[in-house]
Amino acid sequence: MTETSLLAGPALRRLRKREGLTQAAMAASLGISPSYLNLIERNQRPLSARVLVQVIERFDFDPRTLREDEAIGGIDGLVRRMSDKRFADLGIDREEVQEFLAAAPQAAAAFARLYDTAGEAGARGDDPVADARQAIERWQNHFADLDRAAEGMSDELRLSRSDTGAALAERLREQHQLSVRILPAEVMPGIVHRLDLHARQLQLSEMLPGAARRFQIARQVGALELRDEIELLTAGANLNTAEARDKFREHVTDYAAAALLMPYRRFLRACEQTGYDVNILQRRFASSFDQIAQRLTTLQRVGERGLPFFSARFGRTGRMVHFSAGASGAVHPIEGARWPAWVPYAAFESRGSLLTQAVTFGEGEAVPKHWFTIARTIEVDGAACSARKSVVLGLEARFAGELAQARGISLDPKDAVPLGVGCPRCGRADCLTPAPQRLARAGM
Incomplete structure (x- = not known):
């Protein structure tokens, strides 16, 4: 069987320096020669699957960092940025960009971050929506801890075996003394939902269709019961303005609602069984x-x-x-x-x-x-x-x-x-x- 391999020299070199090891010491720990480790670090030899397993076991290494270039769109994302007209006179071709990314992925990520922050014309002012979007994209719109917490709650409530909206409304009533009330459109002009703590009601507009009503109820349950996870993520986004933090918090609260209504494993299994048929998925999960x-x-x-x-x-x-x-x-x-x-x-x-x-x-x-x-x-x-x-x-x-x-x-x-x-x-x-x-x- 052919052993899979990849070039990962910079990542391995950063790990060695983090651990305070010489090449000889790390090579001894991995059971390879110092000269071979030197070639790996210089991307002149691939990091084989066998050596990768040794690195993971001995140094608590997260192999996902080997794909850190994905956060900037990989080679295509870097080529896109280098194609900016401000760099046209430098004649940078795709092969040169690929060498840059392979040899210095952290430097490439720093360049991409600086480019994205500066904006294409270098004159885009503060934009909280764009700031929040960039933070979401750094996570690739997957928040693992929040997803698992929502999935656990969905299993606890047995949402797959009951009327989802009714089960979530009952959760609000029992755990938070909040009832769900549908109000006429003229009573809620211009808004679709409102939390009235004085009346202890989650008020929804009659204009919302069934899927949107269920989503708003799930959103309120998530906002109350997954608050710690949501706030931890918002703080970790390191956003500079309150408005950007609000936008990010709104997104991850919506994320929690979707994770409650479409718990990860069950949703993925349905996707794979149906060929990601969106029509079937809509009906199976009562979603839009x-x-x-x-x-x-x-x-x-x-x-x-x-x-x-x-x-x-x-x-x-x-x-x-x-x-x-x-x-x-x-x-x-x-x-x-x-x-x-x-x-x-x-x-x-x-x-x-x-x-x-x-x-x-x-x-x-x-x-x-x-x-x-x-x-x-x-x-x-x-x-x-x-x-x-x-x-x-x-x-x-x-x-x-x-x-x-x-x-x-x-x-x-x-x-x-x-x-x-x-x-x-x-x-x-x-x-x-x-x-x-x-x-x-x-x-x-």
């Missing part, structure tokens, strides 16, 4: 398309990973109002980017239909990635007015072969729709955007 899409971006538990999806939400004007990269490696598009040929835009003309499309895009990347995407519209009720949004799920096409929604769709890159880098910076003469409807395949 939007809720399923968000949950699919979180499946990164060590040893139990799901497919790496991203999701995004668009308003009727075409502006992106939410983006979650998960572990997909997708990059938040530039401000003002518009891709009218993409299915999220065509979805507005096919209300309620599930649209699928294979595309290529990647802002500034040397080789745009090949994606399989799924989109449909959702109705947002209970706010100042009813509004329709378009939600899209995306997955690299190389992972999409077993997806239920990908059956009958060509995953050959030659058949994908090239989206470029977004309308403001594209300038392509052969743009396909005038005919978005013929580019999407509709299905129920």
